Amino acid sequence: MTENEVKQVALSVLVSIAPEVADAELQADKPLRRQVDLDSMDWLNFLLGLNEKLHVEIPEADYARLVTLNDVVKYLVAKLP
């Protein structure tokens, strides 16, 4: 899977949680949770969705590293099974 494909998956999971994201222009290098109004439950569901689609286990200790969409994509690509 390429970086771009992983990004598309991440975006589709995000849209399922925050439908309004489709309209917004997301800046991939800016903190995601500042741009999209995600509370802790939304954030958990986002990570769970990624886990389901890509089968990447994300330990809680790594949550702090996942700030921007780019961070998320890089992290996932490195850990793809």
Add this chain to the structure above:
Amino acid sequence: MIEFKLPSLGADMDEGTLLEWLVHPGDKVKKGQIVAVVDTSKTAVDVECWQEGTVADLLVEPQQKVPVGTVLALLLEAGESAADAEKYKRENLAPPIAAAPVVATPPAPAPTISAPMKKSALAGRRPITPIARRRAQELTVDLDTVTGSGPDGAVTLEDVEQAAARRAQGAAASNDKQANKPTDRQAEMRKAIAAAMSRSKREIPHYYLAEPIPMARALAWLAQENIQRPMAERLLPAVLLLKAVAKTLHEYPELNGFYRDGAFQQAMRVNPGVAVAMRQGGLLAPALLDADQKNLTTLMQELSDLVKRTRAGSLKSSELSEATITVTNLGDQGVESVFGVIYPPQVALVGFGRIIDKAWVEGGQVKVQPIVVASLAADHRVSDGHRGALFLTSLREHLQQPETLDTTQESEPS
């Protein structure tokens, strides 16, 4: 004869629109069964029936808007027949004018019942399937702009999803950054919140208290717990906070209940309403039923499910009518503390801010500790600041022993 009435689903609801019947005459209804879908000004709700019987007659038709307390249907008790229902209807539910020619006292304001809806009254109104309505709410699609493709121009799930897809394409094609047109739902939601909050501030003499609570032990315990858990079962700090509130309420029952008709009624169950922000604006605070009785894993699953269903517009009537206190957690928005407005007829609201690392003095030493500010807004007609303060300090103590919160409790006499 059982009268199934439109329940009040919150201080801000005085009428509702029946969207769909999920039962038909002749169906047996079990206690707790969802029998109808009703639209309040805030959301679509699955309405449960709390009595057992056989449906005799549905008295209100879909799309009809009726006041709270209206008899929606008649249910037969064991041994009753359809003829009994007809008789009951004639004697008890006839419009007051037709009832008695000469009456000294004005007719009781009781069972309001509208004449059966005529087809013509429905003209100009398109049926919308409940699932389509929910999806529209989820996707913030304005139903007035959707063309229905179902029978009689009914708006279906597919129509809504196509409308949302077209909107997304349109937005992508033109770089037009048009502000989201507020939908009817948003305006209605605003009105409902305005009514409830104005009533709260008009009637309830609030007092406010706050207490910083060290969270190092609780968070360390949670991290340890979560390492062993699969992703889907990990616990959020919010669950621990909710359970701690529920448990502490056993010691301070005067914060858990309702103020009605000039007196406080203590609730027998602990059902914290959880404030959930809606994506399109506004909020709902559905109840996490019996939170004091459940372990953290169960509470986490139920909270996750409750938030999902709140946003999707598929809450149950009991979840909207039976909250005994509200808990709001604005921590995710990054504020340090929140002072809430009580949701009448409740008598208290507990707020949590963000968990922030702070310099904290313990045993003469300055340490960095994660701290959460817990606040209490309570009704001074029912409780005093002294008891409120004791509640917050007890809450703090419970959170210092997180392992004791993960238990399924037996009902304690309170």
